[in-house]
Amino acid sequence: MSNVKHRILVVGVGSIGERHTRCFLATGRAEVGICESVVERRDAVAQQYEVAGAYGALDEALAEPWDAVLVATPAHTHIAVALEVASRGINLLIEKPLSTSLDGIDALQALVREKGLIAAVGYQYRAHPGVRSMKEALDSGRFGKPLQVYGAIGQSFPFYRPAYRDVYFARREHGGGAIQDAITHLLNLAEFLAGPITRLAVDADHQALEGVTVEDTVNVIARHGDVMANYTLNMYQHPNETQITVVCEHGTLRFDLQQKRWRAMTEPEGPWEDHVYELKDRDSWYVAHADAYLDVLEGKAELLCPLEDGIQTLRVNLAALESAETQTWQRVGP
Numbered sequence: 001m002s003n004v005k006h007r008i009l010v011v012g013v014g015s016i017g018e019r020h021t022r023c024f025l026a027t028g029r030a031e032v033g034i035c036e037s038v039v040e041r042r043d044a045v046a047q048q049y050e051v052a053g054a055y056g057a058l059d060e061a062l063a064e065p066w067d068a069v070l071v072a073t074p075a076h077t078h079i080a081v082a083l084e085v086a087s088r089g090i091n092l093l094i095e096k097p098l099s100t101s102l103d104g105i106d107a108l109q110a111l112v113r114e115k116g117l118i119a120a121v122g123y124q125y126r127a128h129p130g131v132r133s134m135k136e137a138l139d140s141g142r143f144g145k146p147l148q149v150y151g152a153i154g155q156s157f158p159f160y161r162p163a164y165r166d167v168y169f170a171r172r173e174h175g176g177g178a179i180q181d182a183i184t185h186l187l188n189l190a191e192f193l194a195g196p197i198t199r200l201a202v203d204a205d206h207q208a209l210e211g212v213t214v215e216d217t218v219n220v221i222a223r224h225g226d227v228m229a230n231y232t233l234n235m236y237q238h239p240n241e242t243q244i245t246v247v248c249e250h251g252t253l254r255f256d257l258q259q260k261r262w263r264a265m266t267e268p269e270g271p272w273e274d275h276v277y278e279l280k281d282r283d284s285w286y287v288a289h290a291d292a293y294l295d296v297l298e299g300k301a302e303l304l305c306p307l308e309d310g311i312q313t314l315r316v317n318l319a320a321l322e323s324a325e326t327q328t329w330q331r332v333g334p
Contacts, residue, residue, distance in 0.1 A: 004298065005029065005030060005031050006030045006067040007030070007031050007064075007066045008033070008069075009032075009033045009035060009062075009068075010024070010033070010035070010070045011034075011058060011061070011069060011070065011072060011073055011085075012036060012071070012073035013041055013045045015167075016072050016095060017036070017073075020095075020122075020286065021045060021051065022049060023286035023290050024070075024290045026283065033051055033052045033055065033061065034051050034053070034054050035054075035058055035060075035061040036056070037057070039056070042054050062088055067091060068091035068093060068293070068297060069085045069091070070094075071092065071094045074174045075095075075097050075099060075100050076101075076173060076174050076175060078095070079098075079104035082108055082119075086111040086112055086117055089115045089117070092112070093122055093293055094119070094307075096122055096313075097314055097317055098121050098307075098310040098314045100172075100173060100174070100180065101318070102314070102315075105311055108307070109308075109311070118303065120293060120304070121306075121310025122305070123184075123185060123305045125192070126189070126305050127285065127289035129288060130257075130262045131192070131193075131255055131262075134253055134262040134275075137253065137264065138248070143252075143266070144249025145249055146193070146227050146247070147227060147228070147249060149224065149246050149247070150230050150244070151190060151231045151232075152231070152232045152233070152243055153183065153185070153241065155237065156235075156238055156240070157182075157209060157235035158210075158236075165210075168181075170211070170212045170214065172214055177216075178217065178233055178235055179215060179317060182233055182235060183218045183320075184313060184316075186233065187317075188309070188313040190222075190231065190244060191224070192309075193244070193246055194229070195224045197222050197224055197312075198331065198332055200220055200222040200223070200319055200323060201323050201328070202219070202320045202321075202323040202324040204324040207236070208236040209235060216234065217234045218232065218234075219231075220232070240258060241257075251265060260276055260277055260279065261274050261275060315332050
């Protein structure tokens, strides 16, 4: 482990920003400052963690030197914050989804190129040790090319996020709803494993969650080029389940989050070859994500989700919303 202490500024310390603050500190490789306009929230996080500064305004925070800024404000504000940070020549890690529209995306890409910045989007599944191990197996060629991908996520959202009615989730224009907030994780993971989604058709609706009108159920039929796919999600079932399966020419691979394993089968009715991993708790996964980003800052690794991949998944999100609204197939791309 590196002894270098990187200076990381977390902008926005709601639930996800607080988690990032805690987990970057847990790497032992970072000093973390916070920027939050809500005084009570800023003071609570500053008192709970040993932070390297607590700021109420972005200009004030950016007057200090930082190696990278983690943008964890509501999704509709991500690009404005990122543009200000990039204009100062500071590296970026932007929470998912990258935005709620394509406004400002070209300008951000241009700034990142001009300044030579490291810019990533925080899709956490790509940092999960089970996913990374399964990705390496797929890329080895042992199983042949992927032919089909299917995945499913289901959980009781009110159990895990009881304040969902009072936060961004309740408003689509702020990045809320199951497409932008939930199934986007699965779609980005699928793109990591099988390449970009090129077209899709989506059925989505509000079925159960009380106190909101945004969609809580999503079914997706998709194509990753020649690879056929389907994905499903609901936010109200009792079991907490996350699975994704990649069916290849010479075998089938499956990641199962709750069972803490990925597995492969290479013969009909053959045994599963299990690859298990241990994560003490959910924070361990986020610490792994923080470590992976710090490795990039030190030139030891490549980004797991570079800005371009985050833009691709943003296009998928927008196409999914349009498809659900119009009940039509949508192509994904510039």
